[in-house]
Amino acid sequence: MSALTLLRGTADRIDARTPAHRDRAVDGLRALALLAVPTGHWLLGGFTLDADGGLHNASPLSAFGGLAPASWVLQMLGIFFLVGGYASALSYRRRAGSAGAWLRGRIVRLGRPVLGVTAVWAVAAPLLYAAGVPETTLRTGATLVVQPLWFVGVYVVVTALTPYCVRAAGRLGGWAALPLLVSVAVVDVLRYGPLAESVPSWLALLNVLPGWLFAYQLGVSWGEGRIGRRGGLLLLGGGTVLFAALLLVFGYPASMVGVPGAARTNSHPPSLLVLALAAAQSGAAVLLRDRLAKALARPALWAPVVVVNLCAMTILCWHQTAMLAAAVPGSFAGPVAGLTTAPDSLGWIVARLAWMPVFAALLVGIARYARRFEDPAPDGRKASALRRAVTGVLAAGFAVFALGLA
Template identity: 30%
Template sequence: MQQSGEGAPAAEPARDRAIDLARLFCLALVVVGHTMMVSPVLHSDGTVTSENTLGNQRWFEPVVWVLQVMPLFFVAGGVTGLHSWRRLRSRGGSALEFAQGRLLRLVRPSAVLLAIMFTGLWAARLAGVDPQVVQLLASGAGMPLWFLAAYLAAQLNLPWLAALHDRAPWLTLAGLVCLVVAVDCLRGALPALAYANMVFLWCAVQQLGFVLADGVPRTPGPAGLLAVVAASNLVLGALVVLRLYSGNMLVNLNPPNLTLFLLAVSQAAALQLSRPLLIRVAALGPIRRLLFFAGRRSMTVYLWHLPLLAAMSGLLLLTDLPQPAGGTAAWWWGRPLVLLGVLALLAPVLALFGRLEERPTVSGNPRPRPAAAVVTAAVVVFLPVGDAALNGLTPGLLGGGAACFALAVLLLGRVPAREPGRGSAAGSGPPLPRPPIRANLEP
C-alpha cells in the first residue's frame, strides 16, 4: 500500500454503504421487474409463446425512464472496479491479475448455472416435453447472459481505461461518447455494427463511475448535480421527441445506444446527490446485515432468478392451475405470489452455490498465471456469451457454454492473495481516494 507519515501504511478506505445500497436497490428492481415481464402463454392448439406483459404496456414507457437501472449497475461497477484496481496495483498486482480475478468471480457461478440448465433442459426433452417449450425456456432463462458479455468487456478494459482517466478524465469520457454516437449514426447502414456499443457504451458509463470514485473536485455541488439531472433528461426527451431514438428504454437496451448514457449521467448525479440519505439508511442494523449478505451473493441472485422464474412458469403450464392471460387483473394479483415463489427457490440456490462468487485464492505471492492462459480464458468465455447475446440461447449452446466456462476456470486457476506492502510495485501507485466516496473493495 501507499506509505504515509512515518512510513506507516495508509489505511484502506472503508466501504461506501451508499454504493452497496444502490446496487441492492438495482438488483431488487431487476428481480421484481422480471416477474412482471415473463408471461408464457399456452394456446388452444398446444403451442407456447412468451409475452413481455409489462413491456407491452404503453404507460410503462415513461415509467421505465426511472426504472431502467442497468446504467446505474455499471456506474457502481466503475466505482468499485477502480478502487479494486488501484488497491491491487498498489500491492504489486498487474492488469492480467485483475482480469483473472474478475473473470473468476463471474465465470465460476455462471459455469454451474449453464451446466445445470443444460442438464435440466435435455432431461425435459428426453421426458417428452415439447421442443418448443424447451427452447422457450432456454431463450428466456438466457437473457442475463448479455449482461455477462457487457460487464466483462467493461471490467477487462478497466486497467487501461483507468490509466487514461488518470491522465485526461473528461477527454477519455468524451472520446468514448463520440464512439457511441458514431456507432449510432452508422447502425442504419450497418445493423451489426450496433453491437459495438456493447463495449463503447458500457465502458463510457463505467467511466462515470470513475468520476464519482474520485469525488471532489471533479463532481459539482448539489445545485450543479440537480442541473445535471435536469439537463440530461431534457436532452434525452428531445432526442425521443425528434424520433432519433425510441422512448422505450427496454428497446434501447440491446443493442444499447446513446439514450442509456444520458440515463447514466442522470442516475450518477442522482446517486451523488442522495448519498447522505443512502448512508443513513444503510447504517440501520437490518439494512446493514442485508447489505453484507446481498453484496456477497449478488451475482448468484442475478444469474439464477430468471432461469428459476422461467422454469417455474413452464412447470405451471403443465398443471391444471388457472392460467390468467397476461395483463388481466387476475394476472397482476398473482405477481406477488410469483415473486415469493422465485425468492423461495433462490434460498437453496444461494446456500448451495453462493460461495462460488468468492474467487479462489492462494496465500503468498506465487508466480502469476501465464498471460496466454488468461487471454485464452477470456476468449473461450466470450465465444458462447457473445453468441447468446447476439443470436439467443439454445440448449446446444448451453452445453457448449458450460464446457467453455469450465475450461476457463481451469485456465485461470487461483489468484495470489497479496498483502499490503508486498510485490515489486508496492507503494508505487497513487493513494486510494478519500471521502466523499470511499472504496468498495471487491474480492
Template identity: 35%
Template sequence: MAPRRPRGIPPPQCGKPVRLLKQVSELAREAGDERNRYADFLRAVSIVLVVVGHWIVIDLELDSDIPEGINALAQSSWIHWGTWAFQVIPLFFLVGGYANAVSWRHHRDEGYTWASWLRRRTLRLLWPTAIFVTAGLVFTPLASLWDVPVAILSEAAWAIAIILWFLAVYLAIAVVTPLSFRAHERWGIGFVLLLIALVAGVDAIRFLGEVDLVAYVNYALVWGAFHQVGYLWADGELPSLPSLAVGVVISLTAAFALVNWGPYPVSMVSVPGAEVQNTAPPTLALLMVGVAQIGFVLALRQLVRPRLEGDSNLWRATVAGNVAIMTVFLWHVVPVLVLAWILSTLGVSLPSPPGSFSWLAFQPIWILMLAVLLIPIVLVVRHGERPPEKLEKLASRETTGWSPLALGLGGVAIACVGLARLTLAGFWVGEPTVIPVWGALAFFVGGIIVLGTGSLGKAPR
C-alpha cells in the same frame, strides 16, 4: 508486499438459513468504516430491481394445453415507461467502475501486474457463471428426454441464458480497466464527455447514414461511459449536488426528446418485434436515461449514507443483498419456469392481458411467489459463489511480462464470445441432447486459458 485488501462482502460459509442470517449480521458488524457502503447499497438495490423487473415482464399464458411465455412489453405499451426505472444496468457499471478503480489502484500501488489483477478479478465472475452454464447445458437437454414440449423447452433454454449478455459486456470492459483508468487519470470527466459525443456520432451514422453495423460499437461506448463515471466517484471527482441536479434534468429532457421526436422507442428494455431496440445495441436514448439514473442516485448518497452507518437495519439488508448477488442474478429466471410448471399442473390461469388492472394488481402476488421459490435455489447454489481455495491460489500467483497478459486478455475475449453465443442460442438448439457446442466450448476454454496463466507465475509473498 502488504497484505491484500479484503474482497468485497464475502459469501457466508454456512448451511442452515438461521445460521445464514446470523452470519449476515456478523458480516454487517465486522464491515469497516472505510468501505463505501453506499456503493454496496446501490449494488443491492440494483439486483432487486433487475430481478423484479424481469419477473414483471415475463407473463405466462396457461389457458392452452402448452404453457407459453409472453413478454408483457410486447402486449402493453404503457409499461414501457416503467423500464426507465427498472433498466438499472447503468448502475451496475457505475458501481463496477468504482470497485474496479479501487481494486486496480490498490494492486498497482502494491506492485502487482495487469495480468495478475485480471486473473483474480475475472475468476470471481467466471466461477459462479461456469456452474450456472454447466447446469443449463446438462439439465436442459435432459428435459427434452422427459417429453417436455419442444416449443417450451426451446423458449425456456433461451430465457434462462439471455442474462449472460451482461457478463460478456461487463467482462470485456472490466478487464481493460488499467487502460481506461489511465485515460481517466489523464482526462477525467472530459473522457466521459468524449464517449457521450462518440455515442451520438455512432447513432447519427446508424440512423442517418443507414449503416447498422456501426451501432455495435456502442456496446463499448455506452457501457464504458457508465464505467468511467465510477472512476470519477472513486477519485472524489463527482460534480457538485446542484450540478448533478442540473445534469439529471438535462439528460431526462434529452431522453424525452429523443423518444418523442427521434428514432428511438420508449422502452429501455428490448421489446420482441420492435425495429429499433435501445439495448441491443445500446443507444444515445439509453445513455441519457442512464446518466439521469446515475445523477439521481449520486445526488442521494449524502442522504442515505447516515442510514447505513454502524449496524443499522438498512446496512444489514444491504449486506444480505450482496452476499449471494451473482447467484441471484444468474438463477432468478429459474423460479419462473418452476412456477409455470406448478400452475400449469394445477390448471390455474393468470390475470390477463398484461397492462390491465387485474394484471397489475396481481403483480405483488406474482413477485412474492417467485421470491419464495428463489430462496431455496439461492440457499443451495450460493455455495458456488466463491471459487475453491486451490483456484484462488492459482489466480493469485504473480505473473510478469507480456505473455501472461496477452493470454489472459485473449482468454477473456474467447470466454466473452462464448457467453455471447450462449445468449443468442440458449442452452439448447432444438434437437434432443444437442447443445450449442461452440458457445459452451469457447466459454470454458477461455476461462481455462485465463486461469492457466497463473501457472506461469510464482506464489504470492
C-alpha cells in the same frame, strides 16, 4: 427467542463485522441495481401457452405501452456499471500484484457462477425433456437463462479496460465519458437518420462497448475523486434534458427494454437513450451518496445490502430459473393467471404481482445451493482438472444450444 430478536441480532453482528472503510452507499447502490434485474424480468416478462402445452415468451409491454415508464426505473444497469467502475478504480489502485493478476481474479469471480448455471441447465434440460416437458418450453427456458448473461461478457471487457479508464479519468475527470456518448450519438444518427436505409444492420453493434463503458467510465472518475456535487448536478440535469429530448423530439421508443414485435429497441445494443438515463441515474447517485450512507449506518438496513452483494452473481444467473421453476410445472395445469396466461390484461398484472413473492422464495431456495458457485473451493483447494473440463464442456454445449435459438 423471537424471530424478530434473532433478525436484529444477526443484523447487529453483520454491522459490527463491517470494516469502517467500507463504502456503504456504493454497496447500497449495487444492491439496488441488482434487485432491479429480477424485478424487471419478472414484471415485464411473461408467457403464453400453446395448444401442446409449450411456453413462449411474451411481454405485457406489447399490450400496455403505458407501462414503459416502469422500465425507466427498473433499467438500472447504468447504476451497476457506475458502481462497478467506482469499485474497480479503488481495487485497481490497491492491488497487491500485477494488473494481469488483478484482472484474472475478477474474471474468475464472474465466470464461475456463469459456468455453474449453464452446466446445471445442460444436465437438467435432457432430464426435463425425458420427464415430458415440451421442447418449446425448454427452448424458451434456455433463452431466458442466457438472456442476462450477456452482461457478464460485456462487464469483463470493460473491467479489462480499467487501467485506461483510470488514466482517462486522471486527465479529463468526468469529461472522459463524453467521447463515448458522442460515439453512440454518431452511430444512432447513422442508423436512425436520413441515411438509415443505406446503413448495414451490423453498424448498431458499434454501440455495445461505448454504450456500456460510458457509465463505467463515470464510475472510475467518481472513484478517482474527479466527480463531485457539481458534476452530479450536471449529469442529472443534462441526462434528464437529453432523455426528454430523445423521447419527445426524436421519437425514440419509450421502453428501455425490448418489446416483442417492435421495430426498434433501446437496449440491444444500447441507444443514446440508455446513456441519457445512465447519466441522470449517475448524477442522482452522486448527489444522494451521503444521505444513502447515513441511512445504511442502521444495521437493519445494512444487513440486507450485505446479503444481496454476497449473492450478486447468484441473483443475476438464477433469477430466471426461479421464475421457470414456477411456470414449467404451472404449464401442466393449463392456463394459470399471471403465470402461463397471456400478459394482455389488467388481471394479468394483478396476478403477476401476486406471483412475485413466490418467485423470490424460489430464488432464495435455489440460492442456498447455487451460492457455492460464487465461492472458491473449500480451504483454497482447486477443483480437479476433470471436473473443470466436464463443467466447461457442459456449459459450452448449453451456451451453443441457447445462442442458436436467438
